[in-house]
Amino acid sequence: MIPTLLVLNAGSSSLKFALYEAGSLRSLCRGGVSGIGGDARVTVAGPEARVIEAAPAKPHADHEAAVGWLIAALSRAPRLSLRAAGHRVVHGGPDFAAPIRLDGAVLAALDRLTPLAPAHQPHNLGAIRAVARAWPGLPQIACFDTAFHRTQDRLAQILPIPHALTEEGILRYGFHGLSYEHVAASLPRIDAERADGRVIVAHLGHGASLCALKDRRSVATTMGFTALDGLMMGTRSGAVDPGLVLHLIRERGLAPDAVADLLNARSGLLGVSGISDDVRVLQASDDPRAEEALALFAYRAVREAGSLMAALGGLDALVFTAGIGENAPAIRAAICDGLAWAGIALDGARNAAGKGRISRDGSGVAVHVVPADEEGPIARATDRLVAGSGPVPGPGCFSTG
Known part of the structure; x- marks a missing residue:
């Protein structure tokens, strides 16, 4: 059995996914569903790509259908033992400046940020809930696109509006942080x-x-x-x-x-x-x-x-x-x-x-x-925060090991 991390990156009209071996972070499979809501197209590559390629119907209706299709495909994978799932969440607001393990309170707080990222946040949180239904008890990690920018000086973050609004969290947050994190980590090499x-x-x-x-x-x-x-x-x-x-x-x-x-x-x-x-x-x-x-x-x-x-x-x-x-x-x-x-x-x-x-x-x-890789930083954070987690108990997992 391969201890496996699932990474989901739900965009406004797409769903990217990747599987990594826990610990080594060896890439097992990565792909995506583009054109959700219309002519959906699936791409997949990697040593475990047959897990997805063997899936029956392609998703097309909406993000919920795409995530459900992926979960159904992964549930048929006999060689993989799911340990955790990591998710891109576009908006972390003023309170979430680092990856965090999800629970009910965190999810409720992220729900309240939906008006600030209406094209993305509902899909991000929908994927989290779909995974929780499929694999109850599975550790899930949220990684935020806004978190990378919290290193900015205060003047770069505040807006020229009344001070009271600034103190309520109306700030310049910035996004695409996971992509920038990957590039920043790659710079010494390139x-x-x-x-x-x-x-x-x-x-x-x-x-x-x-x-x-x-x-x-x-x-x-x-x-x-x-x-x-x-x-x-x-x-x-x-x-x-x-x-x-x-x-x-x-x-x-x-x-x-x-x-x-x-x-x-x-x-x-x-x-x-x-x-x-x-x-x-x-x-x-x-x-x-x-x-x-x-x-x-x-x-x-x-x-x-x-x-x-x-x-x-x-x-x-x-x-x-x-x-x-x-x-x-x-x-x-x-x-x-x-x-x-x-x-x-x-x-x-x-x-x-x-x-x-x-x-x-x-x-x-x-x-x-530099090729984009938002899934890599999510995998690293997920592996770090759930190190040592065993296989998910009960039915519905790739495998209970």
């Missing part, structure tokens, strides 16, 4: 000379943000109180004038929920182009609106990177990660061209290959591509 210097990490995917690192700790980031702030994204607007929100409500007669839908689900690349939120679709289009949407995406990243350079006092390295960051050379080139004044000189061939260092030799700022 660029030992600059690892502890002034680094900007660009997590560019359907959700997108930038994070400024010094000594591999978060100094500033583009997302704020919610994951709607900062960069232009797939369907999210990113930062807009707060007066626009008031205008839409007062002058256009939109209800608050309609404004939320407009800014979260109908803006960004989709809204500007009127075509798609998928960079690949936009790059293949000859519609000028597609070109404008991509140009605006890069322009906003350049502007926000400039503000983070000010917070850092300069720049030693730039790292691209996540779906767009890893797979869109033209987007990387547009951003780096906009930052050429800072000393970035991109190597065209390396950028096209999209692996490792993509800047020219001698470039004043090193530029790297």
Whole structure:
């Protein structure tokens, strides 16, 4: 029997999962379900991939169906002995600044944070509850996207609003922390000379943000109180004038929920182009609106990177990660061209290959591509917090050993 850790990362329209051997953290299997709610697609790889590949029907309806499908597949795995599950939870609020073992009180507190991350938190917590129903008594660990940014100075976290609201926890929290944690841990290996210097990490995917690192700790980031702030994204607007929100409500007669839908689900690349939120679709289009949407995406990243350079006092390295960051050379080139004044000189061939260092030799700022891995930090935290846990007792486990 293989003592196994299950990692679940439930996004707004996807479910990523991974299995690790407890203790050694050897990767057993990793994959995902994308396109939830529509044409769901399953990908899986690893030595235990047959566990998922043998599953009957593919999920398609919603996150609950996707998680249920995965649990059903794992319940048929005879070689695996489940020890714990770790989860990405987008919002930890002011009280959760480190991974924590879940219980009823913690889950209730995380429920209360749902209005701050409505597109993610319900799916994160839904996965936790589904696992608890399938395997009662299984240790479960929550790892927070906001926790990585709690190292920031107070001035980087507070907003220019009445003090009483700040004290109630209305702060700049920042997100994508698990992705940034992985990059920070990888920096000594990929660029030992600059690892502890002034680094900007660009997590560019359907959700997108930038994070400024010094000594591999978060100094500033583009997302704020919610994951709607900062960069232009797939369907999210990113930062807009707060007066626009008031205008839409007062002058256009939109209800608050309609404004939320407009800014979260109908803006960004989709809204500007009127075509798609998928960079690949936009790059293949000859519609000028597609070109404008991509140009605006890069322009906003350049502007926000400039503000983070000010917070850092300069720049030693730039790292691209996540779906767009890893797979869109033209987007990387547009951003780096906009930052050429800072000393970035991109190597065209390396950028096209999209692996490792993509800047020219001698470039004043090193530029790297690092594959995203939010599941790895979750697995490490889960293994640490449940070290020594035995197999889950009772029926429904992969195996009771």
